[in-house]
Amino acid sequence: MTDTALSVSRSSVERRKVLADDATARLERMFEIRGFEERLNALFATGAIHGTTHLAMGQEALAVSLAAELRPTDLVTATYRGHAMALALGMSPRAVLAEIMGKSEGSTGGLGGSMHVSDDDIGLLPTFAIVGAGLPVAAGAALAFQYKGDDSVAVAVFGDGATNIGAFHESLNLAAIWKLPVVFLCDNNVYGEYSRINLTTPIEDLHLRAASYAMPAEVVDGMDVTATRAALARAIGRARTGGGPTLVEAKTYRFAGHSRADTAPYRPAGELEYWQERDPVKRAREELVAGGASADELARLESSVGAALDEVIEVVQALPDPVVTDMFNNIWTPTTRKADS
Amino acid sequence: MRFRQAIVAALEDEMEADPSVMVMGEDIAVAGGPFKTSEGLLDKFGPNRVRDTPISEMAFTGAGVGAAIAGLRPVIEIMFMEFLGVALDQLVTGAAKMHYLSKGQLSVPLTVRASVGSGTGFGSQHSQTLENWVTATPGLTVVTMSTPQNAYGILRAAIQSPGPTMVLEPRNLYAVRGEVQRGAAGLVELGKAEVVRQGTAVTIVTMGQLRTSVLEAVEASGIDAEIIDLITLAPWDRTTVLDSVAKTHRLVVVEEAPESGGWGSEIVAAVTRELFSSLSAAPFRITTPNVPVPYSRALESRYLPQPDEIARQLTQYQSTGTVPAPWWVLEGLSK
Numbered sequence: 001m002t003d004t005a006l007s008v009s010r011s012s013v014e015r016r017k018v019l020a021d022d023a024t025a026r027l028e029r030m031f032e033i034r035g036f037e038e039r040l041n042a043l044f045a046t047g048a049i050h051g052t053t054h055l056a057m058g059q060e061a062l063a064v065s066l067a068a069e070l071r072p073t074d075l076v077t078a079t080y081r082g083h084a085m086a087l088a089l090g091m092s093p094r095a096v097l098a099e100i101m102g103k104s105e106g107s108t109g110g111l112g113g114s115m116h117v118s119d120d121d122i123g124l125l126p127t128f129a130i131v132g133a134g135l136p137v138a139a140g141a142a143l144a145f146q147y148k149g150d151d152s153v154a155v156a157v158f159g160d161g162a163t164n165i166g167a168f169h170e171s172l173n174l175a176a177i178w179k180l181p182v183v184f185l186c187d188n189n190v191y192g193e194y195s196r197i198n199l200t201t202p203i204e205d206l207h208l209r210a211a212s213y214a215m216p217a218e219v220v221d222g223m224d225v226t227a228t229r230a231a232l233a234r235a236i237g238r239a240r241t242g243g244g245p246t247l248v249e250a251k252t253y254r255f256a257g258h259s260r261a262d263t264a265p266y267r268p269a270g271e272l273e274y275w276q277e278r279d280p281v282k283r284a285r286e287e288l289v290a291g292g293a294s295a296d297e298l299a300r301l302e303s304s305v306g307a308a309l310d311e312v313i314e315v316v317q318a319l320p321d322p323v324v325t326d327m328f329n330n331i332w333t334p335t336t337r338k339a340d341s
Numbered sequence: 342m343r344f345r346q347a348i349v350a351a352l353e354d355e356m357e358a359d360p361s362v363m364v365m366g367e368d369i370a371v372a373g374g375p376f377k378t379s380e381g382l383l384d385k386f387g388p389n390r391v392r393d394t395p396i397s398e399m400a401f402t403g404a405g406v407g408a409a410i411a412g413l414r415p416v417i418e419i420m421f422m423e424f425l426g427v428a429l430d431q432l433v434t435g436a437a438k439m440h441y442l443s444k445g446q447l448s449v450p451l452t453v454r455a456s457v458g459s460g461t462g463f464g465s466q467h468s469q470t471l472e473n474w475v476t477a478t479p480g481l482t483v484v485t486m487s488t489p490q491n492a493y494g495i496l497r498a499a500i501q502s503p504g505p506t507m508v509l510e511p512r513n514l515y516a517v518r519g520e521v522q523r524g525a526a527g528l529v530e531l532g533k534a535e536v537v538r539q540g541t542a543v544t545i546v547t548m549g550q551l552r553t554s555v556l557e558a559v560e561a562s563g564i565d566a567e568i569i570d571l572i573t574l575a576p577w578d579r580t581t582v583l584d585s586v587a588k589t590h591r592l593v594v595v596e597e598a599p600e601s602g603g604w605g606s607e608i609v610a611a612v613t614r615e616l617f618s619s620l621s622a623a624p625f626r627i628t629t630p631n632v633p634v635p636y637s638r639a640l641e642s643r644y645l646p647q648p649d650e651i652a653r654q655l656t657q658y659q660s661t662g663t664v665p666a667p668w669w670v671l672e673g674l675s676k
């Protein structure tokens with residue numbers, strides 16, 4: 001990466017590392033995620049990007065909290081609503097945007113798109129576009145860690161909608177009986193695609209589902225970084241020290257519609273406004289100011305992040321598309337014959 | 342009317358005609374369907390007959406099987422064909438075997454609709470056609486559609502069909518406009534291919550969104566091809582295809598799926614077996630390469646056989662009688 005702009009010049013591991021002990025860096029990352037998605041939305045509207053996209057505005061605090069608590073050697077399975085998670089975990093805006101714009105420099109060389117960003121350096125598997133599909137895979141990664149005696153942890157991030165799919169229940173059961181070092185992190189943003197949770201799910205407190213699997217559970221305000229970090233630290237710590245899986249329910253809210261085509265006309269009146277009052281970016285900013293930070297400096301930080309993102313967009317738009325050869329690569333895993341020993 | 346509106350019209354007309362017809366799927370009721378293929382049905386028929394489901398394909402596909410056995414005619418929507426993966430057991434191992442395992446006592450008048458195919462920039466997990474997931478299942482009728490008119494007629498026929506039917510809807514066509522005749526005259530007979538263009542020089546079998554590309558290619562190349570839209574993939578219309586090849590002595594299948602394991606192999610095998618000695622050239626298939634559907638617009642447009650590529654291969658085949666190499670072989674990209 002040769003970006004000149006701010007944090008985007010760092011490696012993804014370094015970009016992850018800064019979040020652990022620096023509240024300003026966490027806010028900066030939240031500015032970056034919010035600014036990234038706002039700009040992305042505008043780019044889609046102009047037709048500069050094809051296909052679809054799923055925004056995670058309102059869910060930045062959860063992503064940043066998780067990133068602050070994980071090691072780069074841990075493994076994460078996340079979803080098609082994955083830009084916030086990818087940026088928080090350490091991917092650069094340039095790498096994420098290049099993928100979304102189908103550029104050869106993107107994380108899968110432009111072959112995956114918005115729903116499949118990934119970064120091996122920080123243990124982010126290509127994000128899953130099938131609801132619930134990441135849970136069994138995270139359980140399997142946790143099995144490998146346990147098997148090898150490694151203290152790494154796997155985290156499956158999924159939405160509230162995924163708790164109605166078989167893979168959720170089967171994975172929790174399996175992880176519970178084998179005491180796997182996995183955290184099931186439910187980002188309960190109130191909506192599964194176009195449907196409010198009450199229309200699809202008999203309970204809104206999804207952490208209660210852990211009881212069926214005799215699994216510890218946490219429920220936390222996912223728009224509050226401090227609280228979310230504390231809950232995740234307990235769950236990750238438990239997994240890392242042989243205590244087995246935890247279901248963490250983070251209460252968030254999806255400020256955008258399900259995907260590009262959805263303006264969310266189905267929201268009850270006043271609901272969006274209620275949650276906007278609890279906007280995680282706003283709260284993280286207020287918390288810093290209350291702790292003595294200069295509001296002016298934070299505003300300057302926000303605009304410099306914005307300027308850096310604008311620069312990234314300029315750069316990425318000018319990057320080359322993949323060449324036709326690229327679609328034939330990396331399909332079959334190469335067979336290498338082991339030397340006789 | 343647009344293709345997607347033809348789907349709505351078919352659902353509406355079947356629901357009017359038969360009170361046992363009901364629809365289920367993710368965001369199909371209040372939101373009218375992610376692709377607006379059930380728009381207005383909730384208002385018209387109410388929540389008992391038009392149901393939003395949780396994201397639980399296994400549950401609502403299986404529920405469709407049970408409801409069908411118990412007397413309803415459920416139509417379920419799988420938003421993207423890939424989402425059928427978690428529910429395949431209910432359809433392939435369940436629905437398709439009930440009649441057989443009950444000595445013909447049970448029937449499963451279930452219709453499963455799924456959007457399929459590339460061209461919309463949805464990437465490798467939302468762009469496959471995957472018809473070969475379901476075509477090797479005796480007992481399961483598999484159909485596809487290619488115009489607003491046949492979308493209407495095929496879906497109605499599928500709903501009326503006494504057995505389980507899988508309907509593959511090319512997502513890239515939802516916005517296409519065309520005339521649609523509603524009512525009995527607009528129905529399409531399942532199991533019957535449509536001869537789209539009559540000709541004598543070569544038989545081209547295709548389906549779905551490639552029908553238009555084939556027509557374009559044939560017009561551009563000036564070849565007197567007979568174009569058959571297969572429509573029903575299983576069990577497919579052998580008579581129409583074999584009669585046509587018996588006349589033209591040549592066969593090309595144009596399909597949207599990776600070359601390996603495609604439905605066209607079945608057509609080529611049957612034609613070769615039945616008409617080998619009367620063929621004047623080897624039958625062959627124009628397909629997509631053996632790769633996942635690439636996301637980048639620059640690559641996705643190459644992935645699907647384009648009219649100029651189809652025309653190039655047809656022209657070589659007709660002028661030399663030899664099977665042309667696909668573009669990825671000519672360009673040295675793959676075997």
